[in-house]
Every structure is written in structure tokens, then in C-alpha cells.
Amino acid sequence: MTSGSDFLLAARQCEIAELEELARTSELVAAIGRFIHGLQRERGMSNVFLSSQGKQFGPLRLLQVAECAGMEQQVRAQFDRLDIHSSQVRHGARLFSRVAVGLHGLDGLPALRQRVARQELPARESSAAYTRLVAGLLAVVFEAADSAMDPEISRALVAMFNFMQGKEFAGQERALGASLFGSGAIDLAGQQQWRHLIDSQQGCFQAFADFSDPEVLRADQASRDPAVIAEVERLRRIGCAGRPVALDSSLSQHWYEWATRRIDAMRGVEDVLTVNLRQLCEARIAQARTELRDQKALLEALASEAPYPGAEHAAPFGPQLDRSVLAMVQEQSRRLQAMSDELDAVRASLTERKVVERAKGLLMAHRHMTEDEAYKALRQMAMNQNRRLVDVAEAVLSLADVLPGGR
Amino acid sequence: MTSGSDFLLAARQCEIAELEELARTSELVAAIGRFIHGLQRERGMSNVFLSSQGKQFGPLRLLQVAECAGMEQQVRAQFDRLDIHSSQVRHGARLFSRVAVGLHGLDGLPALRQRVARQELPARESSAAYTRLVAGLLAVVFEAADSAMDPEISRALVAMFNFMQGKEFAGQERALGASLFGSGAIDLAGQQQWRHLIDSQQGCFQAFADFSDPEVLRADQASRDPAVIAEVERLRRIGCAGRPVALDSSLSQHWYEWATRRIDAMRGVEDVLTVNLRQLCEARIAQARTELRDQKALLEALASEAPYPGAEHAAPFGPQLDRSVLAMVQEQSRRLQAMSDELDAVRASLTERKVVERAKGLLMAHRHMTEDEAYKALRQMAMNQNRRLVDVAEAVLSLADVLPGGR
Numbered sequence: 048m049t050s051g052s053d054f055l056l057a058a059r060q061c062e063i064a065e066l067e068e069l070a071r072t073s074e075l076v077a078a079i080g081r082f083i084h085g086l087q088r089e090r091g092m093s094n095v096f097l098s099s100q101g102k103q104f105g106p107l108r109l110l111q112v113a114e115c116a117g118m119e120q121q122v123r124a125q126f127d128r129l130d131i132h133s134s135q136v137r138h139g140a141r142l143f144s145r146v147a148v149g150l151h152g153l154d155g156l157p158a159l160r161q162r163v164a165r166q167e168l169p170a171r172e173s174s175a176a177y178t179r180l181v182a183g184l185l186a187v188v189f190e191a192a193d194s195a196m197d198p199e200i201s202r203a204l205v206a207m208f209n210f211m212q213g214k215e216f217a218g219q220e221r222a223l224g225a226s227l228f229g230s231g232a233i234d235l236a237g238q239q240q241w242r243h244l245i246d247s248q249q250g251c252f253q254a255f256a257d258f259s260d261p262e263v264l265r266a267d268q269a270s271r272d273p274a275v276i277a278e279v280e281r282l283r284r285i286g287c288a289g290r291p292v293a294l295d296s297s298l299s300q301h302w303y304e305w306a307t308r309r310i311d312a313m314r315g316v317e318d319v320l321t322v323n324l325r326q327l328c329e330a331r332i333a334q335a336r337t338e339l340r341d342q343k344a345l346l347e348a349l350a351s352e353a354p355y356p357g358a359e360h361a362a363p364f365g366p367q368l369d370r371s372v373l374a375m376v377q378e379q380s381r382r383l384q385a386m387s388d389e390l391d392a393v394r395a396s397l398t399e400r401k402v403v404e405r406a407k408g409l410l411m412a413h414r415h416m417t418e419d420e421a422y423k424a425l426r427q428m429a430m431n432q433n434r435r436l437v438d439v440a441e442a443v444l445s446l447a448d449v450l451p452g453g454r
Numbered sequence: 455m456t457s458g459s460d461f462l463l464a465a466r467q468c469e470i471a472e473l474e475e476l477a478r479t480s481e482l483v484a485a486i487g488r489f490i491h492g493l494q495r496e497r498g499m500s501n502v503f504l505s506s507q508g509k510q511f512g513p514l515r516l517l518q519v520a521e522c523a524g525m526e527q528q529v530r531a532q533f534d535r536l537d538i539h540s541s542q543v544r545h546g547a548r549l550f551s552r553v554a555v556g557l558h559g560l561d562g563l564p565a566l567r568q569r570v571a572r573q574e575l576p577a578r579e580s581s582a583a584y585t586r587l588v589a590g591l592l593a594v595v596f597e598a599a600d601s602a603m604d605p606e607i608s609r610a611l612v613a614m615f616n617f618m619q620g621k622e623f624a625g626q627e628r629a630l631g632a633s634l635f636g637s638g639a640i641d642l643a644g645q646q647q648w649r650h651l652i653d654s655q656q657g658c659f660q661a662f663a664d665f666s667d668p669e670v671l672r673a674d675q676a677s678r679d680p681a682v683i684a685e686v687e688r689l690r691r692i693g694c695a696g697r698p699v700a701l702d703s704s705l706s707q708h709w710y711e712w713a714t715r716r717i718d719a720m721r722g723v724e725d726v727l728t729v730n731l732r733q734l735c736e737a738r739i740a741q742a743r744t745e746l747r748d749q750k751a752l753l754e755a756l757a758s759e760a761p762y763p764g765a766e767h768a769a770p771f772g773p774q775l776d777r778s779v780l781a782m783v784q785e786q787s788r789r790l791q792a793m794s795d796e797l798d799a800v801r802a803s804l805t806e807r808k809v810v811e812r813a814k815g816l817l818m819a820h821r822h823m824t825e826d827e828a829y830k831a832l833r834q835m836a837m838n839q840n841r842r843l844v845d846v847a848e849a850v851l852s853l854a855d856v857l858p859g860g861r
Contacts, residue, residue, distance in 0.1 A: 049534050051557035054550045057538035061546035127456050131464035139468035140603075141794065143461045144787045150458035151783055186787070193794075196547075376558055377825065380551045380593070381815050387548065387600075388808060401795060408788050418784070 052346045055376055058383070059339040065196045066335060070328035072142075072191045075125040076204065077321040079184050080211055082118040084314050086184075087218040089115050090177035091303065093163045094222055097170040098229055112160060119153060122184075126150065145183075145190045152180040174222050175419065181215055193397050197331060198389035203324045205393055206258035210320060213251030214313045220244040221306035224286055229299035238287045239430045245283065247436070254396060259320075266319040270312040278305045342375070399437040406440035459753045462783055465790070466746040472603045473742060477735035479549075479598045482532040483611065484728040486591050487618055489525040491721050493591075494625040496522050497584035498710065500570045501629055504577040505636055519567060526560060529591075533557065549601060552594045559587040581629050582826065588622055600804050604738060605796035610731045612800055613665035617727060620658030621720045627651040628713035631693055636706035645694045646837045652690065654843075661803060666727075673726040677719040685712045749782070806844040813847035 092108040126146055131139075159176050162168050188211060192204035223241055227233045233241075256264060282302045285294070403425065410421035429439045499515040533553055538546075566583050569575050595618060599611035630648055634640045640648075663671060689709045692701070810832065817828035836846045 048530055049536075049538060049557075051554045051561060053538060054533070054554035054557060058547045058550035058554060060538075061550060065547065123455055126461070129456075131456060131460060131467075140465045140472065141787075141790045143465035143468060144783065144790050147458045147461035147465065147783045148787050150456075150461060151780055154458060373558055376551065376554045380548075380555055381811070383548045383551050384808065384811060385815070388812065401791065404788070404791060405795065408792070 051376065052372075055346070055379065056339065056343060058379065059335065059342060063332060063335045063339065066200075066328060066332045069195055069197060069200050070325070070332065071128060072195070073200070073204070073321075073324045073328055075122075075129070076188050076191050076207060077324070078118070078121045078125045079188055080207070080317045080321065082115070082122045083181050083184055083211065083215065084317070085111065085115040085118045086177055086181055087215070087310065088307075090174055090181075090218065091221060091225070091307070093173050093177070094170045094225065095303065097163065097166060097168070097173055098226065101166055108163075119156070123150075123153070142187070142190050142194060145187045149183040149187050152183040156180065170226065174226075178219065179419070181218075185212055185215060189397065189400065193394060196386075196390065198386050198393055200324070200327055200331065201390055201393045202258045203260075203320070203327055205396055206255050206263065207317075207320045207324060208397075209251045209254040209258070210313070210317060213248045213255060214310060214317070216244050216248040216251060217306070217310050217313065220248070221303060221310060224282070224306060225299050225303045227286060228282075228294055228302050229296055231296040232293050233286055233288075240426075241283070241287050243426060243430055245287075250435075258393070258396070260323060263316070263319055263323055267316045270316050272308070272312060275305060275308045275312065279309050282306075345375070346372070402437055402444065403440045406443040409443060458783065459779075462753070462786065463746065463750060465786065466742065466749060470739060470742045470746065473607075473735060473739045476602055476604060476607050477732070477739065478535060479602070480607070480611070480728075480731045480735055482529075482536070483595050483598055483614060484731070485525070485528045485532045486595055487614070487724045487728065489522070489529045490588050490591055490618065490622065491724070492518065492522040492525045493584055493588055494622070494717065495714075497581055497588075497625065498628060498632070498714070500580050500584070501577045501632065502710070504570065504573060504575070504580055505633070508573055515570075526563070530557075530560070549594070549597050552590075552597045556590040556594050559590040563587065577633065585626065586826075588625075592619055592622060596804065596807065600801060603793075603797065605793050605800055607731070607734055607738065608797055608800045609665045610667075610727070610734055612803055613662050613670065614724075614727045614731060615804075616658045616661040616665070617720070617724060620655045620662060621717060621724070623651050623655040623658060624713070624717050624720065627655070628710060628717065631689070631713060632706050632710045634693060635701055635709050636703055638703040639700050640693055640695075647833075648690070648694050650833060650837055652694075657842075665800070665803070667730060670723070670726055670730055674723045677723050679715070679719060682712060682715045682719065686716050689713075752782070753779070809844055809851065810847045813850040816850060 089108070089111045092104040092111055096104045096108050126149075129143070129146070131143060155176075159173070163173050185208070188204075188208045192201060192208045195201040195204050220241065223237075223244060227237045227241070256267075259267070282298065282305065285298070286302075406425060407418060407421040410416050410424055411418060414421070414424075416424065425436060425439055425443065428434075428443075429436045432439065496515070496518045499511045499518055503511045503515050533556075536550070536553070538550060562583075566580070570580050592615070595611075595615045599608060599615045602608035602611050627648065630644075630651060634644045634648070663674075666674070689705065689712065692705070693709075813832060814825060814828040817823050817831060818825060821828075821831075823831065832843060832846055832850065835841075835850075836843045839846065
């Protein structure tokens with residue numbers, strides 16, 4: 048028969064198994080981060096390549112594609128390490144489902160690259176395809192952050208997700224700016240969209256700061272070259288002047304380069320986040336193992352101290368020491384509950400994104416929109432009403448009951 | 455290499471594994487419900503036995519002890535079915551930790567019964583020991599409700615937990631009423647405590663009603679014999695008259711019998727809840743298996759329809775049908791997210807209890823109180839201020855920062 052002590056130790060072993068799984072997921076997240084950075088560069092180069100009718104970035108783009116292929120293999124290798132046959136990975140259903148979406152995007156990548164190489168599609172369409180792929184991969188990271196069972200590691204993953212998402216908005220801004228400057232004139236709608244991307248970045252980087260260690264924040268500060276920030280801000284000011292402007296289209300290349308410097312510096316912060324996350328996982332695992340060993344030793348000591356034969360029955364660990372075992376099991380139970388409460392608090396920060404996802408789903412179902420269309424509709428509403436995306440999404444959801452059934 | 459379809463199917467298989475685990479947990483919850491009912495009777499009989507200096511309920515109590523031993527074996531057998539060695543049971547750490555507390559209580563039961571048989575402890579102390587044991591078992595049920603990953607089943611478990619907890623408050627009310635009537639006089643403090651137990655029951659039964667199927671609610675309605683309710687209410691009115699009263703102590707036995715009728719009727723509702731929960735688990739498992747089969751068949755059909763050799767590479771499922779696979783993976787991902795949101799909403803109803811637990815933990819740490827003392831302190835504050843327990847607990851937690859460090 049399984050005893051209380053068996054369960055006590057088994058609970059601790061479950062914690063260790065969870066932490067080890069989180070360490071694996073963190074490696075996956077790190078590989079995804081590196082790959083996304085590569086895809087962001089590939090997206091940008093493909094954009095310039097297509098916009099210039101193949102005159103610019105031709106060979107560079109091919110080099111970047113080759114580099115991305117290597118990083119893709121690393122991500123796929125990490126996916127393979129997820130044990131899909133055990134059916135036991137925690138929150139496996141949701142994580143696997145996100146991975147399926149991500150892999151579906153990867154499978155379409157060769158065809159996309161072929162069409163880019165043959166210049167068979169406009170820059171805008173190529174850019175949107177890469178953006179969808181990146182979004183699919185970011186959703187895997189989101190899921191990892193949302194399903195982590197350890198509050199400290201969950202905090203680190205939430206910080207990481209927000210940083211990656213903020214960096215992706217920066218990448219979209221780079222593409223938008225390059226294309227707007229390149230067109231030689233920026234209208235109000237373009238400016239509005241640009242400002243929206245700046246706001247979205249700020250929201251993400253704020254959340255990143257809220258959940259980050261001082262060490263990571265210092266690395267982030269150190270990564271910001273004031274000269275780069277100043278030049279990016281100057282170009283933003285020219286681009287989003289608040290009235291339609293005619294521009295020197297050579298600014299496009301200039302903007303692209305400075306925006307790239309800014310984004311490449313972010314990649315360095317991601318590396319710090321990755322190392323930090325790995326160390327955190329290792330420290331938590333080591334700590335849990337030590338506690339398990341101590342607990343085992345204590346239980347064995349207590350069991351051997353039964354003062355007379357048969358006393359185990361009356362008070363299973365000896366009458367005097369019975370209280371200390373009770374205190375131990377109660378303390379463990381309370382600690383796990385406190386962790387779970389803390390976790391709820393960390394996860395609450397992910398709610399905004401979920402609200403937007405739900406609103407998108409609603410628009411897709413009731414208005415027969417694609418995912419892209421639904422997102423654009425929400426964004427347009429937010430821009431027109433000068434409200435945050437999440438507030439518009441909340442408003443859409445609250446209208447759910449009065450929307451026509453559709454289908 | 456693991457493909458997107460593999461992950462899609464693996465996600466579904468994870469869901470099935472989770473549902474099967476929930477079905478097992480539900481059987482454990484059912485066994486705990488039966489055992490708690492037995493313990494509640496044993497607590498009551500032990501009370502009367504001790505209060506009457508062994509004159510009443512002597513043989514009946516022994517019969518009840520024997521019956522409880524059988525039910526205890528069933529609970530232990532269910533505990534044994536939890537696979538503690540896989541370290542993979544979802545939320546295993548928290549569940550196992552609760553089981554450890556519960557088993558610790560069970561291990562102390564033989565010693566408690568021996569002391570009752572020898573009349574070595576007062577009724578109040580015996581009653582408190584049984585109540586602690588029941589609370590430990592209810593915490594296992596709470597954990598099961600809190601960790602269920604399927605919103606429908608989580609609703610059913612939340613309803614069940616609240617019903618069981620309400621029934622336990624009814625059992626405590628029975629014990630309190632019997633002892634107060636038995637003492638021949640009821641003071642204001644006793645009346646206040648009595649009213650608090652009535653309020654606590656109402657809170658639980660309201661939550662039970664909020665999360666129950668119409669079928670369960672009908673069973674609950676049908677179980678309420680108006681004659682029993684009327685007599686219980688009449689006796690409550692006499693007991694909680696709002697001013698100190700002198701009473702015929704023979705009312706004690708009378709109250710005990712009518713309160714028992716009420717509680718025994720509740721046991722029937724628990725059986726309906728159990729059957730309902732089992733059917734729900736079976737239906738959800740069958741549904742998930744059908745969906746998995748359909749999805750498998752569809753993916754195989756799509757894979758075989760690649761229109762020309764090599765087309766799998768360009769668009770992995772054939773270009774026309776690529777969209778339908780994408781729709782399938784996105785739909786699954788969105789459905790799982792929606793389930794998770796719904797789950798958060800169901801779980802939010804368990805927050806009150808968690809807040810009270812946290813406040814208790816705080817008092818234990820800062821005021822060196824035992825768990826019982828902390829709970830009594832909170833209850834006393836709630837009664838004095840005429841506020842709900844959860845509001846007092848919130849207030850205590852908000853004072854956490856200004857409390858002296860203690861230790």
C-alpha cells in the first residue's frame with residue numbers, strides 16, 4: 048500500500064520532472080528565438096529583393112536562406128525531442144497543437160522561397176507570409192510561457208515571450224518603414240499603422256521589463272546604443288509627421304540599416320534571456336533535488352525512531368515526531384498552493400493576448416474573415432477610435448451575443 | 455522527423471489521456487465522498503458516545519467503525535491506482551501532496567478510535583480530530599476540481615466539491631447543535647457560530663447550483679423532504695433565537711435525528727453527482743476518440759491526394775487541400791485556447807477558498823498559530839464584523855506588508 052511518505056516524495060519527484068520538462072521547453076524556446084531572428088532578416092531581404100525587381104540583396108538573401116535552413120533544423124530537432132508518444136507531457140494538447148500550426152508554416156517555406164526567387168509575388172505578400180510563419184512560432188513560445196508550472200520560470204518565459212513579440216513588431220516596423228519610405232510618399236493611413244506598431248512594441252517591452260531580473264534589464268539597457276536610438280527616432284519623426292509627406296526614397300535603405308542595427312542589438316538581449324532561463328531551470332532543479340534528498344533522509348530518520356514495536360501503527364512516525372511530519376506535509380501542500388497562486392498572477396499578464404485571440408476567432412466565425420482580415424479589422428478599429436487593441440477586442444467580445452449567427 | 459500531422463494527432467491523444475486520467479480521479483473523488491459520509495456518521499456517534507459517558511451508541515459506533523474500515527480500504531485502493539512512479543500525472547505534485555496530508559490523517563485514525571473507545575478525550579476534541587481528517591480528504595477533491603483540464607468535467611467536479619463541502623458544514627452543524635442543545639443552554643457565541651455554519655452551507659450549495667446540470671438540480675430538489683426541512687428550520691430557530699435561551703436538553707437527540715435525515719438525503723444527491731460525472735467522462739472520452747479517428751482518416755485521405763509527385767513538398771497536403779489542413783490545425787488550436795479560457799472562468803470560483811487558505815497561512819507564519827487557531831481567528835473576525843470569511847481573509851492578506859516579520 049502506498050504510504051503518505053511515498054506520496055510526499057512522489058509529489059517532490061513530480062516537481063522535479065516538471066522542472067526538467069521546462070528546461071527542455073526552454074531550449075526549444077531558445078532555438079525558436081534564434082530561428083525567428085533569421086526569418087526576420089530573410090523577410091527583410093526578400094522584401095528589398097522583390098521591391099527592387101531582384102536588383103538588391105540577391106546573393107545576400109541566398110546566404111540568409113542557407114543560414115535559416117540550419118536554424119530550422121535545430122528547431123525541428125527540438126520539436127522531435129518533445130515526446131509525443133507518451134501522451135503525458137503536461138499541457139501537451141495545447142503545446143502540440145501550436146507546434147502543428149508552426150510546422151505547417153515551416154512546411155510551406157520552400158514553396159514560398161521558390162516564389163520569391165522567381166519574383167512571382169509582390170513584396171507585401173511575401174512579407175505577410177513570413178509574418179504568419181513567425182506568428183505561428185511565437186504562439187509556441189506563448190504556450191510554453193502559459194503552461195509553465197513554476198512561477199519563477201513562468202516569469203522568465205513571459206519576459207522572453209514579450210521581448211520576442213516586441214522584437215517582431217520592431218521587425219514589422221522595419222519592413223513597413225522601408226516600404227513607405229521606398230514609395231516616396233507616406234499617407235495618413237500609413238503613418239497611423241506605423242504609430243500602431245510603435246505602441247505595440249512599447250506594450251511588449253513594458254511587460255518584458257515588468258517580469259525581468261535586474262541583470263536582464265541591465266543587459267537590455269547596455270544593448271541600446273544611444274546613436275542608433277536617436278537616428279531611429281529621427282527617421283520615425285520624419286515618417287510619422289502627422290501629415291502626408293513627400294520623401295526622398297533613398298531614405299528607405301537608410302532606415303532599413305538603422306532599424307536593423309536596433310533589432311540586431313535586441314538579439315543580444317535574447318541571448319542573455321536564454322542563458323538566464325537555462326541557469327534558472329538548472330538552479331530550480333538542483334534545489335528541488337536537494338530538498339527531495341533532505342526530505343527522504345528526514346523521513347528515514349523519523350521512521351527508525353519509533354520508540355517501541357507497534358508504535359508506528361499508533362502514530363506512524365513515532366508519537367513525538369508525528370507532528371514534525373504533519374508540519375512537513377502541510378508546509379509542502381501550502382507551498383505548492385502559494386506557487387500556484389503566484390503562477391495565476393504571472394499568467395494574468397498573458398490575458399490581453401488571449402482576449403485579442405478570442406475576438407479574432409469571433410470575427411472569423413461571424414464575419415467569415417480570415418485570421419489576417421480579422422486582425423486588421425481589430426487594428427483598424429483601434430486606430431480609428433484611438434484605443435488599445437485589447438480594449439477594442441473586449442468591446443467586440445461583449446457584442447458577441449448580439450452579433451448575427453452567421454455561417 | 456515528426457510532422458505537423460503527427461503533432462496534430464498527438465495533441466488529440468494527449469487530450470484523451472487527460473480525460474482518462476480525469477475519469478480515474480473522478481472514481482477517487484466518488485470513493486472519498488462515500489468514506490467522508492461514513493466518517494461524518496462515525497464522528498457524530500463518537501460525539502454522543504463520549505458525551506453520554508459511553509451509555510449511548512456504544513455498539514452502533516462499533517458497527518459504523520467497521521463499515522468505515524471497508525470504505526477506507528476503497529479510498530486507499532484508489533490512492534494506490536495513482537501512478538506515483540511515472541512522475542507524469544498532470545498537476546501530480548499538488549495532488550500527491552494533498553494525498554499525503556489525507557493519508558497522514560488516515561494513519562492516525564486507529565489511535566483516535568482507541569482513545570474514543572477508552573473515553574480518554576472529550577467529545578469536542580474527538581470531533582475536531584474527525585473534522586481535520588475530513589478536511590484533509592476534501593482538499594484532495596478540491597485539488598482534483600482545480601487541476602482538471604476539461605471545462606465540462608471541471609464544472610462537474612467544482613459542483614461536487616461544493617456539495618461535499620456544504621454537506622460537511624451540515625455535519626458540523628449537526629454536531630454543534632447536538633452539543634449546544636445537550637448543554638441545556640445556548641449563549642450568543644454559540645448562536646453566532648451556528649449561524650456562521652448555516653451561512654457557509656448556503657454559500658457552498660449556491661456554488662453547487664451554479665455549476666450543476668438541470669438533472670442534478672432536479673435530484674437535489676427531489677431529495678429535500680419538506681417535512682425534514684421544516685423540522686430542521688424549526689429547531690434552528692429555537693437554537694439561534696438571537697438571545698441566550700435555556701432549553702430542554704432532550705432536544706439534543708431530537709435535533710441529531712432530524713439533522714441526520716437531512717444529511718443522509720444529501721448522500722443520495724452525491725450518488726447522482728457521481729454517476730453524472732462518470733457518464734460525462736465516458737462521453738467526453740468517446741467523443742475525443744471519434745474526433746481522433748475522423749482526423750486520422752481525413753489526414754490520410756488528404757496525403758494520398760497529392761496531385762503530382764513532389765507536390766507534397768511544395769504544399770505538404772496538396773495545394774488545394776493545404777487550406778483545409780491549415781483550417782483544421784488552426785481550429786484545434788483555437789478550440790483548445792477557448793477551453794482553457796472557459797476553464798479559467800470555472801476555476802475562478804475556487805479562488806475564495808484559496809484566499810482563505812492564504813490568509814490562514816499568513817496568520818500561522820506571523821502569529822505562530824496552528825491551522826485550527828488561524829481558521830478560528832478568521833471566523834471570529836468575520837462574525838464580529840458581520841462580514842464574509844473571504845472578505846476578512848482579503849483584508850488580512852492586504853495587511854501582509856505591514857505585519858511584523860515574526861518567526
